[in-house]
Amino acid sequence: MIKLTLLAGLAASLSAVHAQDILGLSYNSTSPYGQSKGIFTLIAGSYGYAMSQAGGSTPTLSATYDSTTQTLTQVCPYPGLIAAMIPVSGSSPAAYAIEWVNSTVTLPEGSTTTSLYAANEGLDTTLGTKETVWYINGVFKAVTLNGIFEFGWVDEDYSQNGDVTSWIDTTDGSSITC
DSSP: OHHHHHHHHHHHHHHHHHHHTEEEEEEEEEETTEEEEEEEEEEEOSSSEEEEEESOSSOOEEEEEETTTTEEEEEESSTTOEEEEEEOTTOSSOEEEEEEEOTTOOOOTTOBSSSEEEETTEEEESSSOBOTTTOSBSEEEEEEETTEEEEEEESOOTTTTTTOEEEEEEEEOTTOOO
């Protein structure tokens, strides 16, 4: 009886861990003027779906992170799309738009689908330089790619960005439905 109870408890705990692997994605921002947060909506991007910041508190965008393949894959609303960081041509410092793309799409040189990863209740990137106050690489913020204003990432620290920093929060997204 004890063995069966332990196995049932282990199975329940593994199910809970698996359910938490689905990440609900939202944004958070802090500046000298205060803090803001919201959700992402998807808009037509240059290579797939771009993220745009919107008001709201309940994420509608969810994804899973696979540490083996180092890919962030969308669960909802478009299952199977992967997150890509696409360089913004001519930007200095380096800037990337974040779009959800089909794995077969041809992306411009310098693009990466393995640079975003889940870390400490948010997403971070392997690109750029780790900044010392927020301990994240660069700043997530709006960028323009091919005339489309969308959420992205820039290799600068919060002080270079007017003491403003944004990030992508991750929460348990198992309840998000498509």
